[in-house]
Amino acid sequence: NAGVMQNPRHLVRRRGQEARLRCSPMKGHSHVYWYRQLPEEGLKFMVYLQKENIIDESGMPKERFSAEFPKEGPSILRIQQVVRGDSAAYFCASSLKTGGTGEQYFGPGTRLTVT
Amino acid sequence: KNEVEQSPQNLTAQEGEFITINCSYSVGISALHWLQQHPGGGIVSLFMLSSGKKKHGRLIATINIQEKHSSLHITASHPRDSAVYICAVTAGNQFYFGTGTSLTVIP
Numbered sequence: 173n174a175g176v177m178q179n180p181r182h183l184v185r186r187r188g189q190e191a192r193l194r195c196s197p198m199k200g201h202s203h204v205y206w207y208r209q210l211p212e213e214g215l216k217f218m219v220y221l222q223k224e225n226i227i228d229e230s231g232m233p234k235e236r237f238s239a240e241f242p243k244e245g246p247s248i249l250r251i252q253q254v255v256r257g258d259s260a261a262y263f264c265a266s267s268l269k270t271g272g273t274g275e276q277y278f279g280p281g282t283r284l285t286v287t
Numbered sequence: 288k289n290e291v292e293q294s295p296q297n298l299t300a301q302e303g304e305f306i307t308i309n310c311s312y313s314v315g316i317s318a319l320h321w322l323q324q325h326p327g328g329g330i331v332s333l334f335m336l337s338s339g340k341k342k343h344g345r346l347i348a349t350i351n352i353q354e355k356h357s358s359l360h361i362t363a364s365h366p367r368d369s370a371v372y373i374c375a376v377t378a379g380n381q382f383y384f385g386t387g388t389s390l391t392v393i394p
Contacts, residue, residue, distance in 0.1 A: 205382070214387055215330075217381070275332055275335045281328055
């Protein structure tokens with residue numbers, strides 16, 4: 173049973189470009205979470221999704237950031253018009269159970285660098 | 288004020304020592320998680336607790352719901368335990384993380 177997969181592992185974008193980060197949850201998991209870890213800071217919750225639904229996006233910046241988890245395929249975190257402050261490690265996690273009651277399994281992360 | 292506070296922030300121990308990392312939280316929770324992040328950045332979930340105590344190998348996690356406090360203990364510490372240990376709580380759909388405890392175990 174493969175773990176949570178994220179790609180790319182490293183992504184370099186110039187200011188103003190778009191970044192697309194992908195997360196494939198563990199087999200059978202329908203709950204996906206995205207977290208951001210800024211340099212020298214702790215993890216911050218961004219968004220919680222179930223298949224085709226955004227359950228809680230209270231941690232997402234209001235502009236330029238969006239997330240989806242379609243019926244088929246991976247979850248996508250999309251950052252439009254990236255700025256230097258978006259440089260961070262982005263982790264996704266998946267769980268079997270709803271909300272906070274299920275153990276979360278983390279992917280290896282995508283390290284985004286904006287130049 | 289953070290919803291989750293960890294202490295200490297940094298910890299250096301000699302191999303073999305018993306280690307305790309503490310976590311206090313200020314919100315009502317459905318679960319508390321202890322995570323381990325290695326220098327390469329990968330994150331591993333160590334424990335998920337909603338009450339009592341759990342043990343896995345040399346790791347023990349306890350939680351006191353009334354006092355809103357959890358501890359992570361490492362017995363017979365080893366250099367490979369060197370990592371950042373993160374306490375996180377889930378409250379409904381909200382997730383709150385501590386800033387982590389950086390542990391270095393010296394041979």
